Every structure is written in C-alpha cells, then in structure tokens.
Amino acid sequence: EAGVVQSPRYKIIEKKQPVAFWCNPISGHNTLYWYLQNLGQGPELLIRYENEEAVDDSQLPKDRFSAERLKGVDSTLKIQPAELGDSAVYLCASSLAIFGELFFGEGSRLTVL
Amino acid sequence: DAKTTQPNSMESNEEEPVHLPCNHSTISGTDYIHWYRQLPSQGPEYVIHGLTSNVNNRMASLAIAEDRKSSTLILHRATLRDAAVYYCILRDTNDYKLSFGAGTTVTVRA
Numbered sequence: 001e002a003g004v005v006q007s008p009r010y011k012i013i014e015k016k017q018p019v020a021f022w023c024n025p026i027s028g029h030n031t032l033y034w035y036l037q038n039l040g041q042g043p044e045l046l047i048r049y050e051n052e053e054a055v056d057d058s059q060l061p062k063d064r065f066s067a068e069r070l071k072g073v074d075s076t077l078k079i080q081p082a083e084l085g086d087s088a089v090y091l092c093a094s095s096l097a098i099f100g101e102l103f104f105g106e107g108s109r110l111t112v113l
Numbered sequence: 114d115a116k117t118t119q120p121n122s123m124e125s126n127e128e129e130p131v132h133l134p135c136n137h138s139t140i141s142g143t144d145y146i147h148w149y150r151q152l153p154s155q156g157p158e159y160v161i162h163g164l165t166s167n168v169n170n171r172m173a174s175l176a177i178a179e180d181r182k183s184s185t186l187i188l189h190r191a192t193l194r195d196a197a198v199y200y201c202i203l204r205d206t207n208d209y210k211l212s213f214g215a216g217t218t219v220t221v222r223a
Binding site: 035044045103 | 149154155156157158159198200204206208209210211212213214215216
C-alpha cells in the first residue's frame with residue numbers, strides 16, 4: 001500500500017516568491033494534516049481537514065498561507081509571498097479516522113533565500 | 114493543551130533495552146498517551162499509545178504509572194535503526210489534536 005506522498009521533496013526560492021506543496025494521502029483516509037517543522041523542533045500543526053472541510057486552521061498564518069483539499073483527497077499548501085522565516089520542512093499526514101494513527105509523508109523542505 | 118516533559122537526549126548500546134521516560138503531571142482523564150518517533154530525514158511514525166494499562170506491540174512497550182502522571186516507552190533491544198527522536202504526546206479525545214514537543218533524541222552505539 002502506498003504511503004503519504006508529498007512533492008516536491010526540496011524547494012529553494014527567493015523571498016517574496018510564491019511556493020506550493022502537494023500532498024496525496026493514503027487512499028481512504030478522510031483526515032489530512034499539514035504540519036510545519038523548524039530545525040531541531042517538533043512538528044507544529046498548521047491545519048487539519050476532515051474530508052474537504054478545514055476543521056482546525058487556527059494555527060495557519062492566513063495572511064500568507066492558504067490550503068485547499070478539493071474533492072476531499074489530495075491537498076495543496078501555498079505560501080505567498082514567502083519570507084526568510086518560512087524556511088522549514090512541511091509535513092503532510094493522514095489518518096483513517098479522526099482519532100486514528102497518523103501516517104506522515106517524508107516532507108517538503110523549503111529554503112527561502 | 115496538557116504538556117509532557119522528556120529528557121533532551123539518551124544514549125544506548127546496541128541490543129540493550131532503552132527506557133524513555135515521560136512526565137505528564139497535568140494529564141486529564143480524556144488524554145491518551147501517544148508515542149511517535151522520527152528517523153533522520155523522515156516524517157514521524159506511530160509507535161504505540163495507551164490510556165491506563167500497559168501496552169505491548171511489535172515495536173515497543175508502554176508502561177503507564179498507576180496515577181498516569183508519567184509513562185515509559187521501552188525498546189527491548191535497541192538496534193541502530195532505532196536512533197531517532199522520540200515524542201511523547203498527550204492526545205485529548207475531545208479535540209484529537211496531536212501536539213509535538215521537542216522529544217528525546219536517542220543515540221544507539223554499535
């Protein structure tokens with residue numbers, strides 16, 4: 001069974017440029033998460049989806065970050081414009097049920113110059 | 114959110130047991146204790162979880178104190194592949210949020 005797939009694995013951009021990350025969860029998983037992980041720290045939740053509905057986006061910086069999960073399957077996380085402090089790993093995870101085990105992708109590492 | 118306290122790092126020798134402590138003195142009755150680990154350059158992966166009773170699976174054992182204010186993750190025979198950051202997390206059944214702390218970095222010596 002395929003795991004959570006994320007792309008790109010690595011992205012280098014200049015500040016003020018836009019960037020987008022894509023996530024394809026495990027088939028049948030209704031719950032999808034986006035986390036941000038800074039170097040040396042644990043992941044921090046940005047947004048959680050139940051099917052196509054964002055049920056917890058309280059930690060998403062909405063002035064520059066946006067996310068969507070059309071049709072309740074794959075999801076895109078966008079940053080526009082990127083800032084130097086956005087350099088981090090962006091992790092996507094999915095779970096079969098709301099209280100189920102989370103399965104994480106390998107992450108997308110962003111470097112903003 | 115209820116918080117957990119873990120040591121920053123621990124070292125172990127290969128094929129020896131590893132006991133990873135976690136303190137959660139403010140745990141509530143609706144909090145489950147979850148453990149995840151993160152190998153280098155990978156996303157976190159689930160290890161084990163429990164509520165009150167000790168739990169065992171193929172990866173590890175979880176020993177929970179009777180008052181639930183602390184727990185210990187036990188890796189029975191550490192291998193080099195077990196070198197990772199281990200996160201102890203309280204997950205509330207009311208909001209299902211999984212909030213990671215800094216975790217414990219485990220180093221395994223050959």
